[in-house]
Amino acid sequence: MLTINGSRQRFCDGVSRRNFLKIGTLSLGGLTLTDVLRAEQNSNAGSSRKSIIMIYMAGAPSHQDMYDLKMDAPAEIRGDFQPIDTNVPGIRICEHMPQLAKIMDKCVPLRSVVGSSSGAHDSFICYTGRTTNNQPTGGWPSVGSSVSKLLGPANKTVPPFVGLAPNAGHPPYGSPGHPGFLGVSHAAFRPSGPARENMKLQGITLDRLEDRKSLLTSLDRFRRESDASSMMRGMDDLSEQALSILTSSKLADALDLSKEDPKVRERYGKGDTKNFGDGAPRNLEHFLLARRLVEAGARVVTLNFGRWDFHSGNFKGLKDTHLPMFDQGLSALIEDLHQRGLDKDVSVVAWGEFGRTPKINENGGRDHWPQVGGGLVAGGGMKTGQVIGATDRLGGEVADRPVHFGEVLATLYTKMGLNPNALTVKDLAGRPHYLVDGHKPMPELL
Numbered sequence: 001m002l003t004i005n006g007s008r009q010r011f012c013d014g015v016s017r018r019n020f021l022k023i024g025t026l027s028l029g030g031l032t033l034t035d036v037l038r039a040e041q042n043s044n045a046g047s048s049r050k051s052i053i054m055i056y057m058a059g060a061p062s063h064q065d066m067y068d069l070k071m072d073a074p075a076e077i078r079g080d081f082q083p084i085d086t087n088v089p090g091i092r093i094c095e096h097m098p099q100l101a102k103i104m105d106k107c108v109p110l111r112s113v114v115g116s117s118s119g120a121h122d123s124f125i126c127y128t129g130r131t132t133n134n135q136p137t138g139g140w141p142s143v144g145s146s147v148s149k150l151l152g153p154a155n156k157t158v159p160p161f162v163g164l165a166p167n168a169g170h171p172p173y174g175s176p177g178h179p180g181f182l183g184v185s186h187a188a189f190r191p192s193g194p195a196r197e198n199m200k201l202q203g204i205t206l207d208r209l210e211d212r213k214s215l216l217t218s219l220d221r222f223r224r225e226s227d228a229s230s231m232m233r234g235m236d237d238l239s240e241q242a243l244s245i246l247t248s249s250k251l252a253d254a255l256d257l258s259k260e261d262p263k264v265r266e267r268y269g270k271g272d273t274k275n276f277g278d279g280a281p282r283n284l285e286h287f288l289l290a291r292r293l294v295e296a297g298a299r300v301v302t303l304n305f306g307r308w309d310f311h312s313g314n315f316k317g318l319k320d321t322h323l324p325m326f327d328q329g330l331s332a333l334i335e336d337l338h339q340r341g342l343d344k345d346v347s348v349v350a351w352g353e354f355g356r357t358p359k360i361n362e363n364g365g366r367d368h369w370p371q372v373g374g375g376l377v378a379g380g381g382m383k384t385g386q387v388i389g390a391t392d393r394l395g396g397e398v399a400d401r402p403v404h405f406g407e408v409l410a411t412l413y414t415k416m417g418l419n420p421n422a423l424t425v426k427d428l429a430g431r432p433h434y435l436v437d438g439h440k441p442m443p444e445l446l
Contacts, residue, residue: 049154049297049345050299050345050346050347050380050415050416050417051294051298051299051300051301051345051346051347051416052143052144052147052299052300052301052346052347052348052349052380052412052415052416053290053291053294053300053301053302053303053333053346053347053348053349053379054126054127054143054177054300054301054302054303054348054349054350055287055302055303055304055305055330055348055349055350055351056123056126056127056165056280056302056303056304056305056351056352057305057306057308057326057350057351057352058121058123058168058170058172058173058174058279058280058304058305058306058307058308058309058352059121059173059279059306059307059308059309059352059353060121060308060309060352060353060354060355060356060368060373061308061318061322061352061356061373061374062308062310062314062318062355062356062366063111063113063355063356063372063373063374063391063395064077064079064355064356064358064391064395065079065081065094065314065315065318065356065366066093066094066097066323066374067093067094067109067110067111067374067376067387068109068111068374068390068391068395069081069082069083069092069093069094070358070393070394070395071083072393073358073393073394073395076359076360077358077359077360077394077395079314079315079360080315080319081094081095081096081315081318081319082094082095083095084098084101085101086100086101086102086104087101087102087103087104087105088104088105088385088386091104091109091385091386091387093109094323096318096319096323096324096327097323097326097327098327099327099328099331099332100327100330100331100376102331103331103334103335104385105384105385106334106335106338106343106378106379106384106385107334107376107377107378107384107385108376108377108378108382108383108384108385108386108387108388108445109374109375109376109387109388110351110374110375110376110377110388110389110403110408111374111387111388111389111390111391112372112374112388112389112390112391112398112399112400112401112402112403113351113355113372113373113374113375113389113403113404113405113408114371114372114373114398114402114403114404114405115129115131115404115405115406116131116353116354116370116373116405117131117133117370118131118370119354119368119369119370120368121170121172121173121309121353122172122353123172123173123175123177123304123353124140124172124175124178124353125353125405126351126352126353126405127142127143127144127175127176127177127178127302128140128141128142128143128177128180128409129143129404129405129406129407129408129409129410129436129437129439130405130406130436130437135180136181136427136428136429136431136433137181137427137428137429138180138181138182138183138427138428139178139180139181140180140181140433141178141179141180141181141182141186141425142176142177142178142179142180142188142302143177143300143409143412143413144160144161144162144163144176144177144186144188144299144300144301144302145161145177145178145179145180145182145186145187145188146182146186146413146425146435147160147161147299147300147413147416147418148160148161148182148186148299148300149182149186149425150418150423150425151299151416151418153297153299154297154298154299155250155296155297157250157251157297158250158251158254158293158296158297158298159188159189159251159298160297160298160299160300161176161177161186161187161188161189161298161299161300161301162176162188162189162190162191162293162298162300162301162302163175163176163177163188163189163190163301163302163304164176164190164191164283164286164289164290164301164302164303164304165188165190165280165302165303165304166190166275166280166281166304168275168278168279168280168304169275169277169278169279170278170279173278173279173280173304173307174280174304175304176188176190176302176304177302181425181426181427181428182425188302191251191255250296250297251296253296254289254292254293254295254296254298255289255292255293257285257288257289257292260288260292264288264336265285265288267332267335267336268284268285268287268288268328268329268332268333268336269284269285269325269328269329269332270283270284270285271283271284271285271286271325271328271329272325273285275307276306276307276321277307278307279304279306279307279308279309280304280305280306280307281304281305281306282305282306282321282322282325282326283305284325284328284329284332286303286305286329287303287329287330287332287333288332288333288336289301290303290333291333291336291337291340291342291346294342294346295340295342299416305326305329305350306321306322306325306326308322308352310356310365310366311361311363311365311366311367312361312363312364312365313363313364313365314356314360314364314365314366315364316364326350330348330350330376333348334348334378334379337378337379342379343378343379343380343381344379344380344381345379345380345381346379346380347377347378347379347380347382347411347412347415347416348377348378348379348380349375349376349377349378349408349412350375350376350377351373351374351375351376351408352373352375353373354368354369354370354373355369355370355371355372355373355374355395356368356369356373357369357396358394358395358396369396371396371397371398372391372395372396372397372398372402375408377408377411377445380412380415381415382411382415382445382446383444383445383446386444388401388403388442388444388445389401389402389403403442404439406436406437406438406439407436407439407440407441407442408442409435409436409439410435410436410439410440410441410442411441411442411445411446413435413436413441414441414446418435420434420435420436420439420440420441421434421435421436421438421440422434423435
């Protein structure tokens with residue numbers, strides 16, 4: 001551990017400190033932006049402004065209570081909710097998502113998502129399209145990290161990969177997506193807590209900033225000498241971007257919602273900033289922040305929302321605490337993207353790690369069901385106003401067109417201008433890997 005001027009702050013504690021930007025006193029180590037930013041590491045970084053917003057619905061929502069209601073099933077399967085018409089004839093969704101129903105022509109419900117193998121709670125499959133089985137050393141990288149590696153930042157002062165994911169009691173619920181074998185230089189920047197204010201110079205002179213640049217150089221040298229792990233590679237490249245961000249207001253402005261039109265803020269709403277149990281917040285302002293971040297130049301923004309693991313009280317939980325907020329935030333985001341002319345450039349996907357049991361248990365809940373789940377995509381210039389996939393009468397098995405997580409990720413990569421079946425990223429041993437595991441983009445969406 002490195003201690004400066006009596007500080008008890010650690011500087012060799014791995015990647016866990018990447019959430020925070022500090023420009024405080026010298027005893028706090030000066031700039032530690034090397035822990036939170038990625039530099040442009042690929043000489044072929046593109047100039048595309050395409051981007052992805054992924055909403056991870058922590059804990060896995062029940063597909064048959066949102067987009068795939070089974071009104072002909074027995075009562076112990078059907079549940080309490082009624083379907084309502086949308087603005088697309090023939091597409092009906094849950095009555096507690098009326099605002100999404102009004103813009104269904106801009107959306108695509110996925111009713112047959114497959115690929116989860118174990119039914120264990122883990123956001124991993126949503127971010128990678130793969131299971132955690134048989135990973136290479138370092139682990140598979142998330143979509144945000146792969147895009148960061150292949151495209152680099154669209155703007156040097158805005159991280160390419162941003163995760164709106166405060167820590168959660170169950171760690172996978174709070175994950176923004178891991179960098180895997182691509183290393184910490186392509187991990188998500190997580191602007192949670194006080195970091196937002198610390199991104200501003202706040203009266204510090206350029207002379208003092210130059211002193212801190214020297215300190216940063218010393219700290220980085222210490223890290224390189226003390227940490228032999230190749231997972232720390234890329235740290236040198238971060239210094240220039242760190243200073244660029246500190247001397248630019250672009251990222252800080254994107255995170256400053258006071259600059260947003262009050263009517264737009266009202267449309268999104270506030271939600272609840274507290275974590276829901278051991279899950280994520282139901283923070284509606286994160287939907288707005290995601291839009292502001294992609295406008296500022298972020299390529300991938302992940303957003304963790306709620307805790308959908310209702311083993312008991314499923315219908316009360318969905319009706320009272322989750323569906324109305326989710327409906328407001330997601331519909332506001334999709335409408336906003338269209339109104340701003342971003343709907344061709346920004347792809348949106350909202351989903352959880354698996355589905356829920358067809359049969360309602362004795363506690364009024366639905367349990368884990370890896371056989372099939374659901375989700376929703378929008379934007380990105382995709383062909384919307386349609387439903388893809390179907391389950392059987394009970395909602396327990398795929399009846400038509402299984403949609404693998406990897407296919408959705410392949411589609412998102414394609415919309416970013418990246419060929420998922422041709423481009424590769426190299427693992428720690430130098431072996432190349434395709435962005436997805438053999439899955440092709442979905443022709444229905446292209």
